Every structure is written in C-alpha cells, then in structure tokens.
Amino acid sequence: MIYQNERAIYMKIADRVCDDILSGKYQEDERVPSIRELAAEYEVNTNTVLRTFDILQRDEIIYQRRGIGVFVSPGARHKIRIARKHEFRQHELPEFLRRLRLLDMTIDDVVKAWNETKDSKDEAGTT
Amino acid sequence: MIYQNERAIYMKIADRVCDDILSGKYQEDERVPSIRELAAEYEVNTNTVLRTFDILQRDEIIYQRRGIGVFVSPGARHKIRIARKHEFRQHELPEFLRRLRLLDMTIDDVVKAWNETKDSKDEAGTT
C-alpha cells in the first residue's frame, strides 16, 4: 500500500520547469512558453500556471515581462542546482535509503538499475 | 528550488503506520495505538486519524473492533511489501535516478551514503 498523495499541481509544474532549466531545455535569459501554452500543455487552468510563475518569480527563477513573455533569470540554473543538491542530501537520499532498507533491499538493486539506464544512454551516444 | 508540497496528512499517517508494520513495530493481530493516541502523537484531529484508518481498513491492512481497538490484519505485512516493492521499482527508483542524473551526480554518491548508514548500524549490532 502506497499512500503519498501529493497535490498542488502548480507546485509540480514549478518542479517541472526547474527540471527543464536544469536539463538545459530552457536556457538563461531565454523565453519560456507562455502561460497559456503551458496551461494547455499540462491541461490546467491559466490561473494555475499563473500561480506557478508567481512562486518562480518570487524565488527569482524567472522574470516576467508584461506583453512579451516569461524568461529564465540569469543564474537560475546554478541556484536550482544548489537548492536541489541540498534537498537531495538532507531529505531525498536518506528517505530513499530508509525505504530501501524497509524492503530488505540492498544498494546492489539500485546500482543495477542505474547501470541499465546508463547503458541505454551510452548506446544512444555511441556509434 | 524544491517544490513538492505534499499535503493530505491522513495519507502520510497511513504511510507511517505501514512503515511500522513493515519494521515489525506492530505485529499482525496485535493492537495498534488508539485513534485518540495516534491523533495526539501526530498532533492532529481524531477525525484525521479516523480517515487514515478508513483507507487502511478498506485495504485490509487493519481491522477495527468497536469498543476494543484497532488491530493489524493477518497478512498485512506481506501485502504492504508487495505493494511497496512494485511502487519502488515502477516509480520511486526511476524518479530517484532521474533526479540524481539531473544533478550530474553518480551512483557512487548513493553507495557511499548507503555504506555510511550501514556502518553505523553494524557498530550498533556488533560488540
């Protein structure tokens, strides 16, 4: 039985946007899809995306220009990396290992999965 | 920036109870703390814990006896393990590795953390 239930769509979208900045899909000072476009992509109301952008702007990840669009702030990528790494070490990793241990599993299972996904990437990169 | 925001306290409590069944804190056919006790422990309203027990009973993890208490169902531990393992392989592990990769980290960081927490447990078990 799994009971996680994370709601707040606008928060999840914020996380996705950060993902895309980290991965380089959105470069710094580059334009992000418009509120209406993102609302269509995620199939939510424009107000929901608006709330996403509210907190992203509050955290200086993006900046909005009335009538033009939304852009990635300079230094956003680095800022996200720092925050994510901290969160990872402090919470995600310990929680992950805790759940791993609760299932009597070992790190080998994780390493194996890592190598498998890594292999598929190598194949794409090679040849 | 981390935007997770998982609400629904009653779901988190359900997860905690399952943790405690997995770890052996609550044995099968053994009594679980009363609704009022758990409400006090987690500092929530009794109705919130009631909702937790509603879904745990629906999933046959527990059974309630009016006037007596709440008990762990026979086979609950096994049932939770199956569900958790499935969830782990299907979602938690892939998502974990994805986030790891987004941070340009490698599996070595995870192995290291695993060994460290494992060491501290070994010390407690030995001598």
Next chain:
DNA sequence: TTATGTGTCCTAAGTAAGTAAGACACTGCA
C-alpha cells in the same frame, strides 16, 4: 492605427482537507 499575443487581474464556484466539539455505542473490568 489595428490586430494579435502576451502578462495580469477579477469574480464566482466547487472540492478536498483539516479542525473543532460534541454525542453515541460498544467492550471489558471493577
């Protein structure tokens, strides 16, 4: 200037989650 696409704001509504406080029914025990 006008049209279009953008961000911004508003009101209205519904749902889920959580709290609060109390009442009732059942069980075991003194």
Next chain:
DNA sequence: TGCAGTGTCTTACTTACTTAGGACACATAA
C-alpha cells in the same frame, strides 16, 4: 451495575487548491 476507554458519527467551519470565464494593460508587427 457503573465507569473508563474504545470506535463511530454528526455538524459546522476554515482554508487551500483548482477551474471557469471574462476583462484589462502592454508590446510588437503588419
């Protein structure tokens, strides 16, 4: 029998989230 502890249920209220639909302000290009 009476009491205490339990699960159960009810009503009322607040808050956060999400949707819906529309309106306005601004910037750019035709």
